[in-house]
Amino acid sequence: MTRHNTPVESVIFSGRKIPAYNLLSEAALSRIEDQADWILREIGVEFHGDATALELLAAAGAKINGKRVRFEPGHARELCATSPSEFQLHGRDPTRTVTLGGDNVVLMPGYGSPFVSDLKNGRRYATLKDFHNFVKLAYSTPALHHSGGTVVEPTDVPVNKRHLDMMLAHLTLSAKPFMGSVTAPERARDSIEMARLVFGRDFMDRNAVMQANINVNSPLIYDDTMTRALRIYAEANQCVCISPAIFAGAMGPLSPAAVAAQTLAEAMVGIALSQLVQPGCPVVFGSFHSSMNLRTGALTFGSPEANMTTMALTQLGRRLGVPVRSGGGQITSSNAPDGQAMQDSAGALWSTLLSGAHQVWHAAGWLEGGLVMSYEKFILDLDHCGAMLKLLQGFDTDDESFGRDAYRETGPGQNFLSTSHTLRHYTTANFEPRISDAGPYETWSENGSLRADQRATAQWRQMLDSYQQPEMKPGLAVALEDFVSERKAAMPDEWY
Secondary structure (H helix, E strand, O other): OOOOOOHHHHOOOOOOOOOOOOOOOHHHHHHHHHHHHHHHHHHOEEEEOOHHHHHHHHHOOOEEEOOEEEOOOOHHHHHHHHOOOOEEEOOOOHHHOEEEOOOOOEEOOOOOEOEEEEOOOEEEEOOHHHHHHHHHHHHHOOOOOOOOOOOEOOOOOOOOOHHHHHHHHHHHHOOOOEEOOOOOHHHHHHHHHHHHHHHOHHHHHHOEOEEEEEEEOOOOEEEHHHHHHHHHHHHOOOEEEEEEEEEEOOOEOOOHHHHHHHHHHHHHHHHHHHHHHOOOOOEEEOOEEEEEOOOOOOEEOOOHHHHHHHHHHHHHHHHHOOOEEOOOOOOOOOOOOOHHHHHHHHHHHHHHHHOOOOEEOOOOOEEHHHOEEEHHHHHHHHHHHHHHHHHHOOOOOOHHHHOHHHHHHOOOOOOOOOOHHHHHHOOOOOOOOOOOOOOOHHHHHHOOOOOHHHHHHHHHHHHHHOOOOOOOOOOHHHHHHHHHHHHHHOOOOOOO
16 A cells, blocks of 8 residues: 555555454354355246346256246356456556455445535535545545445436546546446446546456446346346456345345345355356455344344344355455444444444455445435544554564563663654554544643544545545546547436
């Protein structure tokens, strides 16, 4: 990672150095895998509207009955075997390239919120300006390694054209890896063509620079929009993330074991299809799951049941041999960046990262179950991301770490603040959050008694004021803008 001088950016993450925590035994994991095979053999998965996907699966030996596809035990897993266990996702700036899989961790901002909020202007529909702001904020912090995708929905742009503006922003306002559009086949193709203008077709034929989020229409349905987008990205050798979305008790049985098994079953089918389109296509085993308040039907993000499911799915993904996207990130159903929001988020992120997940979506900004991207929570979450990245580094036990020379400079009863050892390491020894206030009450009071969310307001504004757009080769920005203008002119506005 690039080195920076400000406190949260002092975390230079070079990969996980502490072991992943394994929640489940080998016997328990095998039982979940057996249940996934049972689902695929006895119930099956339906494919709606994409005859080509059915033909590919039939040719590979799956049993087809109308729209329903079934697999013998072990068959879907076998079809996933050509998926790489580790691969690079290239940034426009090579120093921003990340690796998915192994001991690597990639954090990215929230996704898909139609609303934004901040303390001054309140809750409102997101605009293209908000989209630009969050791309800039994600680019400006090394606590996030990825630009994201539909970070917010720019609702002031027609539905059928906004993917062009979002891609233009990711490609020009950031130099980190990003996600393309999947909401229609032509939008997927536009995303890939825009990326090719920047990276070149030959480079993208050999390397992944972008990702597609393929949501399963859980329970057990792939619709034609998703499967066609999947095939378009796989044909271009770009990363496909298969993400079942199961709310326990609604889209599947309510136990963590059942959710884990169904998620694995649904994901293996999508991964298998990607490999039938393009063997070796980079994939990510994703999930998005939540428990529910079964008395009211409300989603309960950050619950212990959902967090345990996240941990189980990470283990299952490692056994499948592909990089794993966590079930969430810093997710919450809270309506404000308050104590509930941070408690939900902390639980979700801890379970995600300690279990060994490789990619974390929704790592910053999420409120209201994903309906809102909050400027203040985005900044609060960046602090927590930085702290967790520091934790994943563990600590050294070499001679320098023990500081024996410091004991010789001092003696019993003396402090170590002025020793040579302290002076050598005081600027890098501890993670320094930007927002937390550890000073005395009197100083805090004299400075206006600002809450954490109020301090976060000043921080995001300062970050936007100091944002510097990454350089781009002459002519590329013009080529991108011309592409966007031509595509917009070729279609009427559609707002629904």
